[in-house]
Amino acid sequence: MQIAVLAVPDLFDSGLSAVLDILATANALREDVATSVPPFDVTVAGTEDAVRTGHGLRLATMPLTELDTAPDLLVMPAVGCNLRSPRQVVDIVRNHPALAHVAALHAVGTALAAACTGTFFLAEAGVLDGLLATTSWWLGPAFRRRYTAVRLDESRTLARDGRVTTAGAAFAHIDLALSIVAQESPALAELVARYLVIGDHPSQAMFAVPSHLADNDPVVTAFEWWVRDHIAGPLQISGAAAAIGVSERTLQRTTAAVLGMSPIDFVHEVRLDEATFLLRTTSQTVDAIAAAVGYQNTGTLRALVRRRRGTTISALRQAQPGR
Numbered sequence: 001m002q003i004a005v006l007a008v009p010d011l012f013d014s015g016l017s018a019v020l021d022i023l024a025t026a027n028a029l030r031e032d033v034a035t036s037v038p039p040f041d042v043t044v045a046g047t048e049d050a051v052r053t054g055h056g057l058r059l060a061t062m063p064l065t066e067l068d069t070a071p072d073l074l075v076m077p078a079v080g081c082n083l084r085s086p087r088q089v090v091d092i093v094r095n096h097p098a099l100a101h102v103a104a105l106h107a108v109g110t111a112l113a114a115a116c117t118g119t120f121f122l123a124e125a126g127v128l129d130g131l132l133a134t135t136s137w138w139l140g141p142a143f144r145r146r147y148t149a150v151r152l153d154e155s156r157t158l159a160r161d162g163r164v165t166t167a168g169a170a171f172a173h174i175d176l177a178l179s180i181v182a183q184e185s186p187a188l189a190e191l192v193a194r195y196l197v198i199g200d201h202p203s204q205a206m207f208a209v210p211s212h213l214a215d216n217d218p219v220v221t222a223f224e225w226w227v228r229d230h231i232a233g234p235l236q237i238s239g240a241a242a243a244i245g246v247s248e249r250t251l252q253r254t255t256a257a258v259l260g261m262s263p264i265d266f267v268h269e270v271r272l273d274e275a276t277f278l279l280r281t282t283s284q285t286v287d288a289i290a291a292a293v294g295y296q297n298t299g300t301l302r303a304l305v306r307r308r309r310g311t312t313i314s315a316l317r318q319a320q321p322g323r
Contacts, residue, residue: 001038001184004045004071007061008098008121012078013053015115015173019075020044022177025192033187040181043067047097054080064101070108073180078116078170086142089117099125106163115167115176122164123147131161136169141217141258152260174198210269217258219246220266227270231294237263268304275301276309279317286313 005019023040030037046061053059076098081088093099102125106112114122119135120143122128129149140154153159157168158175167176178198182189192198210224222244227235240263241251255263271293278289290301305313 001040001073002069002071003040003042003073003075003180004062004064004067005042005075005077006064006098006101007044007046007051007053007059007077008079008096009051010054010080010092011051012080012116012170012173013055013057015077015118015170016044016053016059018171018173019077019177022174022181022192022196025195026181026188029191029195030185030188033185033191037185037188040184043071047101070105070110073111073113074102074105075176075180076102076112076114076118076121077173078114078118081117086139089120089139090142090146092117093120093124096121096124103127109163111163111165113165113167113176113180115173116170119143119166122166123150127164128166131164132159133161133164133166134159134168135166136172138169140260144257144260154260210266210273217254219244219251219254220258223251223255223263223266224270227267228274231271231274232292233294235267235294237267268308271295272304272308275305276316279313 003023005016007016020042023042027039030039044059044061045064045067047064048061049063050058050060079089079092081092098121102112102121106125106127112122112127116136117139119128119133120139123133123143123146128147130151132151132153134154134156135143135152137154140152143150143154144152154168157172158179159166160179165176165179167173167179178189178193181192223240226240226243230240237251238248241248244251246254251263255261255266259266261269275289275293278284278292282289284292286301287298290296290298293301295301302313305311305316309316
């Protein structure tokens, strides 16, 4: 399988390394389980003959124009950026010289893969229009606002639609690379994961920070503050909307456009965020924590943790920072 990894200036060092290391490990282990699978022939390509990574390392690249044939797969690692400024990502990808190459290779049948900020290159090139995709959870509002034709679901760690695979936050490069191996041989991907001690985390939702997402819009910000101020009591969306000075319909439209979810879904996210904090930092009982975040029935909190975080209350309690 011919794979080109497209390196652009200021790329995320560990993202590139994760992709290269996992594919190299797959090649090293291939004969143990999948001798019929061709090796992964990886070329680090670029729009020039060398780039500087985000940490200033000089990386030699093969100019895309000098590739003998179109690769079977083009992988777009993330670029480094200010985590508090999604706008910076858009500024980086807008009119980037790599976009024309992405679109041209996709047009001739090359499959595409990208993670984190790398997904913006695919979206900007127009190859994600109409497709299901994911990106880093904190970039979701900016992505959704700019690329309205993409069916974004940033709760996913990995999304595959047709010939395009996208992955979430920066270290989802690991999931992206493993998915490349798995498409050729699930058994080989499993062996690589075991050798490299790669765990399973099917959703980004458990890591998302509602307050960071809410920062992208003043209405959503005001809504989040109101929810946190009234988190323990009964909550009506109509009352919340009136309290922050908008109609219920406006609030519904805004949360859908900015967050890709309904107001009540965002309320659950805020409550789960607070419940997770209390589970990890206090010794309060689960019943007390459920009541503190507005759930009179502890079973409701347990069910939401399972459905929205893909884990259990016990696991959240044990996963204290530093442990």
